[in-house]
Amino acid sequence: MEMHEMPCGRFIDPLSDFGFKRIFGTEANKDILIDFLNVLFAGERHVADLTFNQNENNGQLSIFRKAVFDLCCTGADGEQFIIEVQRVKQEYFKDRCLYYSASLVRDQVTAEIANWKYDLKPVYLIGLMDFCFEDSLDGQYLHEIRLVNRSSGQVFYDKFGLTFIELPRFKKHVPELSTELDRWLYLLKNLTKFDQVPTFLSQPVFGKVFRIAEVCNLNEQEKMAWDAYLKAKWDNENSMEYAKKVATKEGREEGIKRNKRRKRGREIEDRS
Template sequence: MLKTDTANDIVSNTEDELTRFIDPYTDFGFKHIFGKAPNRDFLIKFLNGVFRGRKVIVDIQYKNTEYKGPGRDYRKTIFDLYCTGDKGENFIIEMQKAKVKNFKDRSIFYTANLIQEQGVGVVADWDYLLPEIYFLAIMNFKFDNSHPDHFIHDVRLMEVETGEQFYPKLGYIFIEMPKFKKSEGQLENELDEWLYILNNLKKLDDIPLSLRGKQEYERVFEIAEVGNLTPEEMNEYQQSLKIQRDNASALSYAIEEAREEANKAEGWAEGKAEGKAEGKEEGKAEGKEEGKYENAVETARQMLTDNEPIEKISKYTKLSLEEIGSLI
């Protein structure tokens, strides 16, 4: 059963206000479910669902998530999860809670690190044979300008003209979770079930009926239950929630400040534009009046040359008798 949730929903620090199940979008929550060796069958099943038969993973081994690079001054990289498959494949799995700048570039950088690592400390006659490397991003945000119904992006090196895969050992899979809208009754396969759990775990009061009787899902809900966390795990989860709240608060403040600055700039621009427009209109009016006066004076001079009566000239030009007199 789903509980109501709002855009500003923040879990309190007090235990009695915590949701029954942990938030899998926190750093702790995601790793608690998928990042521990005893739970590696969860990650195996999830990965097999994502690859949809293109790859079948039998086993995985977790590796150090901190990559320091080959040199002392090399930029350190920290993955959310990093593991190898039973056939030597490398999998980088990232849970991305918020939209960040240059996320696609960062994804390429992460895989480039692992590719570059292969050439460090190898024998002179190394033949450049590389392992399979895959980057999987579970994103709690959407790409800009992507199709509203297309939420899984399977990106590979392809030959443009033929559409054939050029290099099969490097791939990127991006899952835009906000686009996954399926309800419990619409779940069609194992991947749907995992995505439904990720999207709704924090909001659930109990394991959904359609997932009961399936051992791996019942274990997921057991592991994810806040009441089953050890004191150390609870402290780690609370810290993870605090970081999430602080980041959300900082982001909200930054957005509000940006709006205020934008409103100020807009008001200044509007005032400037209005002033410019008013000045332009006034100038046009003045110019128009000046033009009329010059025409009237020219007409008066012509009429004076023709010996027309001053009263008649005043009537037709709208000039005063004094103005006409000054022209004689």
């Protein structure tokens, strides 16, 4: 079977690198990202417009490690947003997100600026996660991290924040979708499962997402990129499944050997 004939669902995966950037990361579709950010920040910030930035940030000094973002953009008021998608658990994911965010704060001043008054522009990172933090509880899928005064609980500094969304912990069913954020998260988690556009996601912004995400609307080059992702995904899943089977078989065989050694040891003790 040729790559462009590989079977797949009607809609692409929005959490894949290809799918995420196709839906959220193009100038023609930036209204989708603007809507998502405004729903997510729910009045804390209002994004009027966005400019997409380069995804690599090398820093002002060569000693700083290069930061490669999934998506980075700047709002009309100068606020900066990093959107990171993480499919598998990573040991230092929190650290990486903090480093990425801090790199944008650090690089707001350059050597050419004279008499800088430390007037920083806001920086926010949004982490879309297909795994869960070990210390989070069931049902706690939204984590909005801000700098607060521990004594009073009041926000100490309102121009820096991390927002993490654990999609596996978002388990609401259709009748429970009461907010726009609910509908957004349901769409992100279930887009690949739909075979048609559901009526409860009939808002224009969702309609545009479905049109962009429909496999039949991909051009030949995009279709090849999507098929390549699917092949890599299936190959990885098959490799992991095979590794699990081998480990299970080896563990079972080792257990049998241990039991035999113990049995022989008891027989020797009994004869002595």
